[in-house]
Amino acid sequence: MSVLQGKRKRQELASALSASLSNEERAVYNIIREKKEMGIWKGDIKREIKIPESLLNKAVKLLLSKALIKEVVNVQNKSKKVLIAAEFEPSKEITGGEWYTEGKLDTQFIEALSEVCLKLILRQKVATRQGILDWTIQSGVFPGGVTAGQVEQILKVLVMENKVQEVNSTGFGDFASVPVGEVCYRLTKKAGGNVKVGAMASIPCGVCPRINFCTPNGVISPTICQYYNKWLDF
Amino acid sequence: MVTQYGIKFAVHLITNHFGNLVAKVCENLFTHGPLTLDQLIRYTELTKEQVKNSLLVLVQHNCAQAFVSAPEDEDDDVGRLRVRTEYLALFDNIIHRLRFPKFLEIVSRKLDEECVELLDGLLRDGRLTLKQMVDRASQGKENAVATKAVRDMLCKLLTARFVERCPAPEPVVSTSFKEETTTRKRGAKSAKIFEAPETLEQRVLDAAVPGDGIRFSLTADTGCNVDGETNSDDAQMVNVEENVEKEEQILWRANFEEFIRHLRHKVLIENVRTQHDDGTATVLSAVLEATRTVEKKVKMDNSVPLSLDTIITEVMKTDTGRTMTIDRIRASLGQLGCSQRMIVDDLYSIDLKKIIERARNEEVESVVLKRYGRDAYRMFRLLSKDSCFHDTDQIAASTLVEKKEAPKLLFKLWKDNYLYMEKVGLTGAKLSTILMWKVNKPLLWEYVLDEMHHAALNLSLRMAFEQEKDEELLNVPKDKLKEPGPLQKKYKRLLNVWLLLGSSLMKLDDALMLFHDF
Numbered sequence: 121m122s123v124l125q126g127k128r129k130r131q132e133l134a135s136a137l138s139a140s141l142s143n144e145e146r147a148v149y150n151i152i153r154e155k156k157e158m159g160i161w162k163g164d165i166k167r168e169i170k171i172p173e174s175l176l177n178k179a180v181k182l183l184l185s186k187a188l189i190k191e192v193v194n195v196q197n198k199s200k201k202v203l204i205a206a207e208f209e210p211s212k213e214i215t216g217g218e219w220y221t222e223g224k225l226d227t228q229f230i231e232a233l234s235e236v237c238l239k240l241i242l243r244q245k246v247a248t249r250q251g252i253l254d255w256t257i258q259s260g261v262f263p264g265g266v267t268a269g270q271v272e273q274i275l276k277v278l279v280m281e282n283k284v285q286e287v288n289s290t291g292f293g294d295f296a297s298v299p300v301g302e303v304c305y306r307l308t309k310k311a312g313g314n315v316k317v318g319a320m321a322s323i324p325c326g327v328c329p330r331i332n333f334c335t336p337n338g339v340i341s342p343t344i345c346q347y348y349n350k351w352l353d354f
Numbered sequence: 355m356v357t358q359y360g361i362k363f364a365v366h367l368i369t370n371h372f373g374n375l376v377a378k379v380c381e382n383l384f385t386h387g388p389l390t391l392d393q394l395i396r397y398t399e400l401t402k403e404q405v406k407n408s409l410l411v412l413v414q415h416n417c418a419q420a421f422v423s424a425p426e427d428e429d430d431d432v433g434r435l436r437v438r439t440e441y442l443a444l445f446d447n448i449i450h451r452l453r454f455p456k457f458l459e460i461v462s463r464k465l466d467e468e469c470v471e472l473l474d475g476l477l478r479d480g481r482l483t484l485k486q487m488v489d490r491a492s493q494g495k496e497n498a499v500a501t502k503a504v505r506d507m508l509c510k511l512l513t514a515r516f517v518e519r520c521p522a523p524e525p526v527v528s529t530s531f532k533e534e535t536t537t538r539k540r541g542a543k544s545a546k547i548f549e550a551p552e553t554l555e556q557r558v559l560d561a562a563v564p565g566d567g568i569r570f571s572l573t574a575d576t577g578c579n580v581d582g583e584t585n586s587d588d589a590q591m592v593n594v595e596e597n598v599e600k601e602e603q604i605l606w607r608a609n610f611e612e613f614i615r616h617l618r619h620k621v622l623i624e625n626v627r628t629q630h631d632d633g634t635a636t637v638l639s640a641v642l643e644a645t646r647t648v649e650k651k652v653k654m655d656n657s658v659p660l661s662l663d664t665i666i667t668e669v670m671k672t673d674t675g676r677t678m679t680i681d682r683i684r685a686s687l688g689q690l691g692c693s694q695r696m697i698v699d700d701l702y703s704i705d706l707k708k709i710i711e712r713a714r715n716e717e718v719e720s721v722v723l724k725r726y727g728r729d730a731y732r733m734f735r736l737l738s739k740d741s742c743f744h745d746t747d748q749i750a751a752s753t754l755v756e757k758k759e760a761p762k763l764l765f766k767l768w769k770d771n772y773l774y775m776e777k778v779g780l781t782g783a784k785l786s787t788i789l790m791w792k793v794n795k796p797l798l799w800e801y802v803l804d805e806m807h808h809a810a811l812n813l814s815l816r817m818a819f820e821q822e823k824d825e826e827l828l829n830v831p832k833d834k835l836k837e838p839g840p841l842q843k844k845y846k847r848l849l850n851v852w853l854l855l856g857s858s859l860m861k862l863d864d865a866l867m868l869f870h871d872f
Contacts, residue, residue: 195757216757225756277754280732282719285629290685293631309628316628318720319865320802323858325809327724334812336362342812343819352820354850 141182144171148179152189152203157211159192159204193223218270229262233274236261241284241307245294248304249275275305282308324351356384356445357804360870363811364448370814371451372411375400379408383418383443388554390438409441415480416447416607419521421558424528439524442558446871450610452810452863457516457613465510472507473516473608481520481607484508505572508606512570515647518609519569521562529554570609573601615652618872619643621864622706625713626690634686636675640668641704653872659701662687710872711795717865718802722772729755730763734772734793743776743790764791771801803869806862813859817852824848 141149147169152160160168166176180203183189191201195216204210212218219226233256240255241247253271256262278284285308289298298304309316320326324347325334334340342348361384369377382397383389389397394405412418419442450457454477462470468491475490476482482490484505492498511517563569619642627635638657644665645658660668662684669675669683678686690704715738723731732753737744744752750760767773774794780786827835827845835845 217751219754225754230754273752273754276752277732280735280753281728282735288688290688292682292685316716316720317724318717319858319861320717320806320809321720321724322861323809323813325805325812326721329725331805331808334808336811336815342816345812345816348812348816352816352851352854354847 142179144175145179145182147171148176149183149188149205152183153205155204157204157208157214159202159208159210159214161194161200161202163200165203195220195223198223218267219273230274230277233262233266233270234278237271237274237278237305238283238307241305244297246287246289246298246304246306248298248302278305284308324348357800357807359804359807359811360445360449361385363807363814364443364445366811366814367448367451368412368417370818372408372415375404376408376411379405380412380417380443380448383441384445388421388440388442388558390440394441412441412443413523415451416444416520416610417451418443419558419562420524421527421561422524424526442555444555444559447610449866449870450614452859453613453617453867456617456860456863457608457610460613460616461511461514461516464514465516468503468507469510469516472504473511476517476606476608481605483602483605485602487606509572512572515570515609515612517570517606519564519571520605520607521559521564525558525561527554527558527561529557572604611652614867614871615646615649617864617867618652618710619646621713621868621872622709625709629712630686630689632674633678633682634689636672636678637665637669637683637686638690638704640672640675641665641702644668655705655707657704657706659703661700662702665702710868713868714799717868718772718798721802722767725770726763726766729753729759730767733760733763734767737773737791737793738795741793741795743792745778745788745790749791761789764789772798799869803866806866806869810859810862810866813855813862817855817859820848820851820855 148165148171151165151168162176162180165171166173171179180189183203184191188206189203190206192204192210192214194200194202194214196213202210202214204214216223216225219230236256237247237252240252244251249268249272252275253266253268256266256271275284275286279286284305286303286305287295289295289300289302289304291298291300294306295304318326324345325331325342328334328345328347330340334342334345336342361381365377365381365384368380378398378400379394382394386393386397391402391405391409394400394409395402398405400408409418409420413420420439421442422437422439457477458470458474461473471491472487475487479486479490484501487508488499488501488504491504508517619639622642623635623639626638641657641660644660648658665687666680666683669678675683687702687704691708692702692704719731719735719738722734726734733749733755736749736753746761746764747757749755749764750757753760755763764773764775768775768791772793774792774797776790776792778788778790780788824844827841827848830841830845835842
C-alpha cells in the first residue's frame, strides 16, 4: 500500500468513527483535525471552544481510545503534549525532527553514528559521504536504517567539532582513491586526542568567569586569585 | 587597535624596565594622545627635568617618537613660526620589548653568535652608533675589538634587515584628517574604494622612517661594502674620511618590522603544516622566503605573485622540496587556495589573510570550548564559519544541540561578548520575537585582544608577586638549596612557577601577535 493510499484509508476510517461521536466530542475532534501537522495542546482547545474541563478530558480520552487522535511530546515544552489527528504526521517543529524521540534529542543514536563515521574515516584515511552511507547500509549496523541526509548532517557536526575536515581530493597520496576535486573527509590532527589548546585556554584567565571583575589591586586580582593558586600548586 | 588593557600592560612593561617616572609620562601620552613637553609637565605634575629625562629614555628605546605638527593652514606664517614638538607613545614598540628573546633566537638561527651579541646590545640600549657598538663589544676584553669586525657584523644584520637606521628625530607631520576616498580606475569603470583612515601614529612613523635607499645602508652614498681604498687623489681621501665620520654618527636600532615578518611567516607555515601536510608547508615556505624582501608591509593579505616556474625553482632549492614533483607542487598550491580563477597572468598568489583568520578562529574557539563546553563550541563554530545571522532553532537543528539548551548557551555567549544578537519582531496572527545570532569578528577580536592583554598583565603581576614572596631564596647559597628539605622544596616550587608563568606568557605573546601584529 502506498503512503497516499494509507492516508486515504485512515481518513475513511476516521469519517466512519467520527459519525458516532457526541457534539462536544466532534467539536474537539474537528479542532484537532484543523490544526493538521501542528496539532494543539489541550489547554488551547479549552480556550478556543470554551468547553468545561471534565467534558474535554472525557472527549480526549475517547478520541485516543478510538485511535482517532494521538499524543505527541512537544520538543519545545515537554509538559504540554500536543494532540494530533491520526492521519497526520507531526511536524518537525513539534517532534524536533528526525533526531528527536519522545521530545528528546536521541544522543545515543547521534553518538553511535558519529563513532561509525570517525572509525571509517580513520580506517580509510579519507572517506566520501557516499562511501560512508554505503558501508552503514551494507553492514546493517543500524537496524532502523540511516539516510544520506543523516550521514551528511553527522559529518557537518563532526566538522563543527573540529574532529573532521572537509577537503577536496587532490588525487595524491591518501586521496588516491577519490576522484580529483571530489568532496571528502579526513580526520583533523586534533581528532587524534592531542587537541592543541590555545594560549588563552591554557591559563586560568582564559577560562575565568570573573575576568571582567579582575583588576590589578582589586578584590579579584592575579595575586590572590584562587584559580592561580590551584594552577601553581606544585 | 590599542585596547584598554593593552595600555595598562604597556605601562606595566615600561614600569618594570624604566621605573615609575618614565611610566607616568608614558601613561599620560596614552591617555591624552600626543603632548608637548609643557603639557606633559602639567598632566604628570613632575618637574621639567624629570619629564625631559623620561622622554629621553622613551625616545632612546624607541618607545616614543617626537614630531612637529605642521600648521593646518599652509599660509599660516605665525603658526609656522610656533614650532611645537609633540611626543607620541609607540604602543607596538613597547609591547615588542616582551619578545626580545624571540628576536634574538631568529638571529641565532640565521646568523652567527657575534651578530646575536650585537643585536642584544641594540635591544638593551635602544640605539647605538658604530663606535658605541665597538666600545660595547670591547668591554671586558683584553684587546679592543676591531671596528672592521663590528662593521662586518653590522653589515650582515643590515643585509638581513634585522637592523635599520633610526628614524628622523622630529619629522614635520600634518595632523589634520580630511575625509579621503581613493578612486581606482578599472578599465572603463571607476569605483570608490573605502580605505580605513590612516592613524596619526601611522603618519608620524611614515614621516620619520628613512627612505628605502638609506634605511638599510651603512653609508648614504656608497652602500654596505664601501672600502676606503687609498690613492693619490686628496679629494677622494677627504671624501672617504667624511664618509667614515658620517658613518660613526649614524644611529642604528633593531628593525622590529623584520622580526615580526619572520614570526608571521613562521606562524603561516606551521598553521599550513597542521591543516594540510609537510609538502604544502614546504611550498608556502619557499614562496615566502623568495618574496620576503619585496613584501611592502608585514600584514600582506596575499603573497607576492610568482610564476609557477619560479615557485618550482624555489621549492626545489629546499631540502624537503627537492623530491617534490611538479604535480605535487601544483596540488599543494591548490590546497593553499590557488584555484584557476585566482591565477592572474599565470602568477600564483596565496591568501595569507585566510590562514591568519583561521588561526585566530582556532584560538577563540579553544576558549569557547573550555569555558562553555562542546555544545556551545559547535554553535559558535557554525556562526563563526557562516558569518551571517541564524535564528535559535536553526542553530539548534544544525548543530544537534537540545532545543531547550541552545538558547541558554547562546545567551551566555552573548553576555560575555562572544556573540552579537538582534531581536526580530514578527507580526501576524501572533506577535512574536525571534532572536538572531551572529559572530561579529572585528568586534569579537578586539574584545579577545583586550582579554589577552589583561591576561598578559595578570601573568606578569603574578610572576612579580611570586618572586617577591620568595625573594630571600635568591640570597641563599646554592649548596644549601641542594640539600633535601623544606628550603629545597620551596626553591623547586619557585623554579617550576617561574617556568610555567614565563612559558605561558611567551605562548600568550604569540597569540597577542596573531591578533595585533599579523
